[in-house]
Amino acid sequence: xxxxxxxxxxxxxxxxxxxxxxxxxxxxxxxxxxxxxxxxxxxxxxxxxxxxxxxxxxxxxxxxxxxxxxxxxxxxxxxxxxxxxxxxxxxxxxxxxxxxxxxxxxxxxxxxxxxxxxxxxxxxxxxxxxxxxxxxxxxxxxxxxxxxxxxxxxxxxxxxxxxxxxxxxxxxxxxxxxxxxxxxxxxxxxxxxxxxxxxxxxxxxxxxxxxxxxxxxxxxxxxxxxxxxxxxxxxxxxxxxxxxxxxxxxxxxxxxxxxxx
Numbered sequence: 018x019x020x021x022x023x024x025x026x027x028x029x030x031x032x033x034x035x036x037x038x039x040x041x042x043x044x045x046x047x048x049x050x051x052x053x054x055x056x057x058x059x060x061x062x063x064x065x066x067x068x069x070x071x072x073x074x075x076x077x078x079x080x081x082x083x084x085x086x087x088x089x090x091x092x093x094x095x096x097x098x099x100x101x102x103x104x105x106x107x108x109x110x111x112x113x114x115x116x117x118x119x120x121x122x123x124x125x126x127x128x129x130x131x132x133x134x135x136x137x138x139x140x141x142x143x144x145x146x147x148x149x150x151x152x153x154x155x156x157x158x159x160x161x162x163x164x165x166x167x168x169x170x171x172x173x174x175x176x177x178x179x180x181x182x183x184x185x186x187x188x189x190x191x192x193x194x195x196x197x198x199x200x201x202x203x204x205x206x207x208x209x210x211x212x213x214x215x216x217x218x219x220x221x222x223x224x225x226x227x228x229x230x231x232x233x234x235x236x237x238x239x240x241x242x243x244x245x246x247x248x249x250x251x252x253x254x255x256x257x258x259x260x261x262x263x264x265x266x267x268x269x270x271x272x273x274x275x276x277x278x
Contacts, residue, residue, distance in 0.1 A: 029048060042061060083104045115146070122156065124158065130164060
């Protein structure tokens with residue numbers, strides 16, 4: 018089957034069905050795509066957001082096969098689009114805007130930026146619009162959101178696995194004190210637990226309001242589950258216990274500061 022090579026330059030396309038097609042190269046230079054369907058499309062190269070902003074409005078990316086290592090989302094804007102099990106993986110998306118989109122399925126090893134210019138295109142704006150996005154059905158694997166208001170998005174519904182927390186310095190100081198004050202043998206891996214706490218304090222970027230989205234299984238890759246679950250309870254709920262919150266049906270809610278709600 019011959020692969021299609023297409024370049025769209027400042028075009029306005031509406032209700033175009035790209036689903037199931039295989040593209041050698043798909044490029045967009047400015048222009049707008051409205052209600053276009055990219056379901057199960059595959060690309061040798063996918064590159065959008067050159068020579069002006071490329072907009073995608075109410076488009077569908079269902080099981081869209083974005084190419085690993087050859088996907089470039091430059092100065093683009095996605096509005097009310099659906100990314101349903103699209104192959105979003107190993108991406109650094111620093112110049113694109115996302116407003117009121119829905120993400121379902123797994124996203125791998127990706128960084129989204131709220132301020133343009135870190136890696137690629139440098140649009141002339143101080144920040145990327147980033148709000149109203151729904152990740153409630155997403156599985157976020159090593160995904161970072163930098164300079165993005167975390168409270169302006171909707172996060173995965175599994176409160177046993179995800180939490181939005183603030184007051185990081187206060188929480189990590191309390192956790193450090195609890196671990197170091199525990200009698201010998203009380204923590205199975207005290208040194209590793211302290212490393213995990215220190216990483217949360219110094220190695221995780223906070224949003225503009227001081228919040229961090231944490232995932233239980235990514236607290237520290239070297240921790241055994243029993244230690245990780247106990248540390249999760251300590252950091253998220255503030256209670257030191259030897260069973261994880263939520264495992265007995267009492268899931269932790271997202272945690273907010275009284276003065277920041």
